[in-house]
Amino acid sequence: MRLTKMVMLASAAALALTSGAALAQDVAREDTVIFDLDRTIKDPGNFNWFTSGTKRQHGAHQAMWEPLFILNYETGNLDPWLGTAFEPNGDFTEWTLSIREGVEWSDGEAFNADDVVFTVNMALGNEELSQREAATIRGQVAMVEKIDDLTVKFTLQNPNPRFHVENFGVRIFGSFLIMPEHIWSEVEDPATFAFAEPIGTGPYTFTSAATNRAIWDRNDNWWGAKTGFMDLPEPLRLIWLETGGEESRAQLMASNQIDAAQNVTIGTFEAIQARNPNVIAWHNGYPYAWPDPCARQLEINTTVAPWDDANMRKAVAHIIDRNQIVNVAYEGTTVASQTMFAQYGSMAPFIDAVVEAGYGLPASADVAAGQALIEAAGYSMGSDGIYEKDGEDLSVDIHVNSASTEYTRTIDVVVEQLNRAGIAARSVPVENGVFWGEVLPFGAYEMSYSWLSCSSVNEPWASMTRYTNHSVVPVGERSPGFNNTARWNSDAAAAYTAIVDEMGGLGMGDPAIPAMVAEAYQYLDAEMPFIPLVQAAKLLPYNTTYWTGWPTVENNYNHPAFWWNHTHQIIHNLEKAE
Structure with missing residues (x-):
C-alpha cells in the first residue's frame, strides 16, 4: 500500500486532531501521547462503565480508573496497584483484600474499603448494571464486608481459586472498577447516572471529549507520587483520537500525528516504516505482531x-x-x-x-x-x-x-x-x-x-x-x-x-x-x-519519535494492548525521546 494514496483518506482524522489541538494548545506535541481509538464515542458525556457502550476505552480505564491488580502476561503474577494483597482461605470461599495506604481520588478524598464495599454492593443489588464485570460479581459474590479502612473480605457463593484474577486483575481487557462512594452514594439510579464529571485515582484527569476524541491531563497532585508508590508519568497530556480506519491511521502514524495505532496489515506496517523508521512493533522482525488471547x-x-x-x-x-x-x-x-x-x-x-x-x-x-x-x-x-x-x-x-x-x-x-x-x-x-x-x-x-x-x-x-x-x-x-x-x-x-x-x-x-x-x-x-490452527495476530505500530518505552518482546514488562485497563503500566514506562 502506498501512503501517498492515503493522504486524502486521512484528512478527516487529521482535522479531528487539529481541532483537538486547538483545545489543547497549551501542551506541546512532544509532551502529548496520542492513542488511536478504533470507534466513535457515541455518548461523550457518559462515563457510567456499568452499562453497555463505549464508556472507558477512550482513556477512562487507561488513565483515570486504576485497577486493584494487573496480571503480567509474561510472568503470570498479579502486579499490585491499588491493592497490595488478595489472600484466600483454605477452601477458596473467602478472599481478603488489602488496600494500599495513601490512595486518593483526584478530588482529595481517600480511597478505602468503603469505596470497594459500596461499589460491589451496588453491583450486587442492581441487575440493570449489565456490563460483564458487574454480572460476574453478581454471579460469584455472596457478601462483601469492611474489616477496617484498608481491608475487605469477600464471601463467595462457591469456591473459586481464580476469583482475584477473574474480577480484579485485568485478565482480559478490563476489571471490576471501583467508584467513589462519596459521589455514587448520592445517585438515585446508578443505571442511568452518566457520571459526566468523572473522577478516578489515576494520574490523569478528564479534560474534554467529543465523538472523535477524548483528552486527559496530568494531575501533578497524584497520590502515587506523593506516597512514593511511583513517579509521575512523563506525558503531560493524553489524547485518544478516532482515526477512521487503517489507511488514515497509517498516514497519521507515518507523519507523527499519533503515537500508538490499532491493528494494521503487514503491507500497511511496512509502508509506514518505509516513511517513518521510528515506528516499531512487538517483534522487531517477522512475525512483528503480538498474539492476542484468542488463538484461532x-x-x-x-x-x-x-x-x-x-x-x-x-x-x-x-x-x-x-x-x-x-x-x-x-x-x-x-x-x-x-x-x-x-x-x-x-x-x-x-x-x-x-x-x-x-x-x-x-x-x-x-x-x-x-x-x-x-x-x-x-x-x-x-x-x-x-x-x-x-x-x-x-x-x-x-x-x-x-x-x-x-x-x-x-x-x-x-x-x-x-x-x-x-x-x-x-x-x-x-x-x-x-x-x-x-x-x-x-x-x-x-x-x-x-x-x-x-x-x-x-x-x-x-x-x-x-x-x-x-x-x-x-x-x-x-x-x-x-x-x-x-x-x-x-x-x-x-x-x-x-x-x-x-x-x-x-x-x-x-x-x-x-x-x-x-x-x-x-x-x-x-x-x-x-x-x-494459529495464534491470533495484532500488529500494533508504536511511534518512537516523541516517546520510547513501548512494550516489545525485548521490553516485555507487559503486553501491548493499549485499549486495556493495564495501559497504566505502558504510560508509566513511557519516556521522552532524546
Missing part, C-alpha cells in the same frame, strides 16, 4: 457424520498445514499453534507439558497419515480426486464469519488443503450476527472457524473447562457461553471432564497442574473436537 481454531460438530468419528477429525488435523496458513493467510505475521493455548510466557509450563507428553501439534501437514485414516474408515479415492463411500463424496461445509478478511482468508487456505487431500470442502461465509447468534451457539455447522478456546492467559483451566461435558446441550439448543459448541460428549470427554474439574479446585500455581493438563490433553488429542 477449527471447531468440529461431533454429532454430524462422518465427523462424529474421532479418526475422521484426526484425519483433518493431519491434513491441515499450519505453516501455509501463517504464510498465506497471515503473510508471516503469526505462528502456528502447538496447543489450544495462547503462547505467552505465563502459559509456557502448561504448553511444554502437553508438547513433552507428545500431544503438541506439528506446524506442517502429514497428508498421507490423514488419508490413511480416511481410507481406514471405508473411503476410496474417486477419479475426480475426491474420496467417496457408498456413492457419496466426502464433503464438508465450513462456516466462517465474513466480518474480517483474516477469517475468510484462513478458511480459504484450509478449504484448498482439504480439497487437495480428497475432501470436497466449501467455505460458507455468514454475516457476523448470524455467525455468533445462530451458527455457533446452536451447533448449526459441520465445521466452523473461531476462537472458542479463548480464556486462558496465565493458567489452563479457564480454556480447558470450556470443553467439559457439563456444557453439552442438543443441537438446536443454545450452548451456554459458547462452551462446547462441538457437543463433545464421549467417554473420552467424560474422562477429560473429571480431570479438568479436579484441576479447577486447585489453587493457581499448584505444582500438580502441568501434569494434569497433559493427562487431560491426551483425550483432546485422541478425539479432536476442535483443531488448533
